[in-house]
Every structure is written in C-alpha cells, then in structure tokens.
Amino acid sequence: MMRGLLEKELRQHGFTLAFLGLLLLGGLTLITGHGPLRRASGGGFAAVHLLNYTFIPLACLVLGQVLIATEFRQKTQLFLEGLPLPRWRMLAVKFALGLVAVMVAMGLALGLAWWRARHSEAMTPRFALLLGLKSLGWVWFFYTLCFAHAFLGRYRVIFGVALVLGLLYATQAGVELSAFGPFALMDGRFAYERLVLPERALAITAALGFVLAALGFALGLVRDASVATLLSEKMSAREKVVMTLIAVVGLMVGGYLIEQHQAVAPAQMPGAVEAQRGVVRVLAAAAVDAPSRAETAALEKTARRTAEALGAVAEYLG
Secondary structure (H helix, E strand, C coil): CHHHHHHHHHHHHHHHHHHHHHHHHHHHHHHHHCHHHHHHHCCCCHHHHHHHHHHHHHHHHHHHHHHHHHHHHCCCHHHHHCCCCCHHHHHHHHHHHHHHHHHHHHHHHHHHHHHHCCCCCCCCHHHHHHHHHHHHHHHHHHHHHHHHHHCCHHHHHHHHHHHHHHHHHHHHCCCCHHHCHHHHHCCCCCCCCCCCCCHHHHHHHHHHHHHHHHHHHHHHHHHHHHHHHHHCCCCCHHHHHHHHHHHHHHHHHHHHHHHHCCCCCCCCCCCCEEEEECCEEEEECCCCCCCCHHHHHHHHHHHHHHHHHHHHHHHHHC
16 A cells, blocks of 8 residues: 555656756756856865755755645545545655655765766765765755645745744844754865764754654644644635734834844854954864864964954054
8 A cells, every 4th residue: 555655646746756856966967067166166065065055945845845735735635535544654655755855866966976076076985974964964854844844734935934034033143053953064064074973963953853744744643634634725815914914014023123133243163263463353263173283373373464464454544
C-alpha cells in the first residue's frame, strides 16, 4: 500500500519534482559558469551557498504547497482517506517524498560543484562531511518549516508575511540571526570552513526541525484531519477584512519600531584584535574560530596599519 501511495504521488507531482531539479542544476551551472562571479566568490562551493539561500526555501515552499496545501484545498485527500490504511501513512509518504527530493537535488548540486572545482578545491573527507551536514541541516529546517506551514491553509500567506517581517525587524534591531541555529550553518564560512564542526548549530537545527515536523503531523492528524480541512477552506469576506487590518497595523507598528530604534548594536566578532588611533577604532577577525599565533600576529599588524591610515585620513579631513 505504501508503494501504491508513492507511485500515486510520483504520477501526480513528477513534473514538478523534475522541474525543480532542472531549475537547481541550471542555476548552479549559470552561477559557476559566470567568470566574474566565480572569481569574486573565492571558492568552488560559494555557488552552493548562494543556491541554499535562494533555491532551497523556494523549492521547499513549492513542494509544501503542491503536496499538502493543494491536496487539502481540492479535497483530493478524501479519496486516500477512504482506503484501508492509517492517515499517518499518507502524510508520511508526502513528507518523505518531498524531503528526499530536496536532499537529492542538494546532493547533486554539491557533486556538480565539486566536479567543476575539482582542480582548484582540495576535497578532504572532513570538508565533505561539513558541507554535507550543513546542507542537510539547512534542507531539514526549511522543509519541515514549509511542511508545517502548508497545513495552515488560508492563513498561510498572513503567517508567511508575519514571519518575514519578524525576521527583518529582528535584523534591524541588531539580533545576530547568523549566529543562531540553521542560519549559523549558512554563514559566510560555509564554502571555506574545513575543520570546525558546528555541533551546537546542528543540534538546534535538528531540534527545530523535529518540532516543526511534529506540528505539521499534529495539524494533519488531529480530529481525523478536520483541523487541516477546516483551515484549507477559503476565507470569508469578514476574515479577509480582519486579516487585512491586522497586516496594515502590523506594518505600521513594525515601521514605527524600526524608525525608533536608533542605537544599532555593533557587529560582534569573537576573537577580534583591536587597534585605535584618535577617533578611529579598527577590529580585525580571522575567518577561522581558532587562529594560529602567526595569523593573530598578522591580524594585529593589519589592524594597526589600517587604524593608522584611517586615523591619518580623519585628521586630514578634520
């Protein structure tokens, strides 16, 4: 029966899965084939880093809407619920199919990036493990987020807008999102870090993914899926008015808070060395978590020279 469910999903959504795979490989080919962009990135896997920020959220969102939201909105899941099998199996097949599809696409992207950069990138088992774990964690988080989001039905749009605006406001308020969980996996060192395993970020990402997956399954299974079916109904005119008012008020409040937030916290650079001349203060940090003595000495020298140069410019300009 599970095989039959999988074949049904592949027949129904095979074109969408194939299109997303071709879109990923085409985007990767364009990025890695663009000479100036490839030279500016400084690494063969910088294209994968860019695709993780652009393609993966889009692919997960599309798969969530196609596999879950469309099924409940058009009520085609009622045919599956009439079969003699538990409802959780239907949801498990959809969850596993979408997750595996995105992971396979990401694996192909990593393989293609390595093949194109094999003459310039020294691939080691630890570097391959780091790239794989970070990409896997990123895919896991976004897919479970979109899986749970797809069960919100008619409230998907308003929830998505609120989430994006909340992240933007947190960034404006000085919150270091790049140091938290899944975002720490995709920091600026994704394509270059070869030694340090981000254990804490991976653990937080895994925990968030399990919570989001449990939330999605709970919405799809509670009360014989009546909650998910109810949420999939179209909004009434009254609900549209209320949601529009909430969105407008949220935008106004968010804009006001951002405008009032004058003091922006300085960037935090752990392990940075400091040099100051007059009004100029320079911080320099290494691209690795544990720089050697020679690297620290070079940082201090660079910071001191930069502070002297900028200080001289400041004194000249008054």
